[in-house]
Amino acid sequence: MLEIKNLHARIADTETEIIRGLNLTVRDGEVAAIMGPNGSGKSTLSYILAGRDDYEVTEGDILFNGESILEMDPAERAAAGVFLAFQYPMEIPGVATMEFLKVAMNSQRKARGEPELKIPDLLKRVRVAADELSMDMSMLKRPLNVGFSGGEKKRAEILQMKLLEPKLCVLDETDSGLDIDALKIVADGVNALRSPDRSVVVITHYQRLLDYIVPDSVHVLYKGQVIRSGSKELAHELEANGYAGVIGEAA
Numbered sequence: 001m002l003e004i005k006n007l008h009a010r011i012a013d014t015e016t017e018i019i020r021g022l023n024l025t026v027r028d029g030e031v032a033a034i035m036g037p038n039g040s041g042k043s044t045l046s047y048i049l050a051g052r053d054d055y056e057v058t059e060g061d062i063l064f065n066g067e068s069i070l071e072m073d074p075a076e077r078a079a080a081g082v083f084l085a086f087q088y089p090m091e092i093p094g095v096a097t098m099e100f101l102k103v104a105m106n107s108q109r110k111a112r113g114e115p116e117l118k119i120p121d122l123l124k125r126v127r128v129a130a131d132e133l134s135m136d137m138s139m140l141k142r143p144l145n146v147g148f149s150g151g152e153k154k155r156a157e158i159l160q161m162k163l164l165e166p167k168l169c170v171l172d173e174t175d176s177g178l179d180i181d182a183l184k185i186v187a188d189g190v191n192a193l194r195s196p197d198r199s200v201v202v203i204t205h206y207q208r209l210l211d212y213i214v215p216d217s218v219h220v221l222y223k224g225q226v227i228r229s230g231s232k233e234l235a236h237e238l239e240a241n242g243y244a245g246v247i248g249e250a251a
């Protein structure tokens with residue numbers, strides 16, 4: 001599904017390399033967790049996967065189902081089935097959440113050659129998905145993410161993810177700012193999306209989320225590289241001993 005090969009990247013117009021030879025493979029159906037201390041490049045990696053143009057890939061490649069996505073813009077990546085839930089979801093003043101969902105769902109369908117959803121069908125799908133996330137429909141009348149609490153923003157991200165049915169989901173620190181009930185709801189939402197033909201990359205720096213979304217693999221990112229990969233036990237090891245041990249070994 002996803003193969004990142006010797007990726008090097010920097011912030012556009014700077015010399016500072018943030019991703020420094022990163023390798024990562026995520027198979028079809030796999031849930032991979034990326035952990036790592038603050039500042040190790042986790043969010044940068046998610047921005048690069050999304051195709052944000054303020055980052056510049058200088059070496060290496062990102063293959064999605066065997067094809068390089070480096071030349072694809074963010075909309076093309078989304079249409080191909082890549083979904084990113086950001087650590088800091090963007091606020092879109094002036095666009096009601098429902099309106100945003102309508103446009104996103106129908107442009108996704110158009111890109112896949114599927115017919116547009118009629119309003120009643122679309123509303124029904126949104127209502128079912130919002131219900132599963134214990135989201136109040138009245139929230140969907142408000143502009144996307146504007147004035148939403150941390151937890152509401154994360155739920156809105158998961159709602160989009162459920163409705164867009166992506167092939168590859170990348171969740172950056174979806175657990176930050178969530179109380180335990182919201183965390184469970186978000187985790188249930190992600191777990192419900194697990195399937196043999198969908199892969200999920202969960203970025204987090206705490207092990208807690210991984211009690212609810214149990215990963216198939218865990219990768220430690222440090223200074224822009226994956227310095228260690230392992231099974232879910234690696235997350236427990238990190239929780240018990242901190243990152244220092246793993247960083248020391250790698251050095």
Ligand code: ADP
Binds near residue numbers: 016039040
């Ligand atoms: P993480 O998500 O793992 O906490 P980030 O990807 O946010 O890490 O940041 C990785 C490194 O890149 C940090 O050292 C951070 O200070 C630096 N960085 C991120 N964005 C910028 C920016 N716009 N300008 C300069 N440095 C940046």
Ligand code: MG
Binds near residue numbers: 038039043
């Ligand atoms: Mg950070």
Ligand code: MG
Binds near residue numbers: 042043087173
């Ligand atoms: Mg981050």
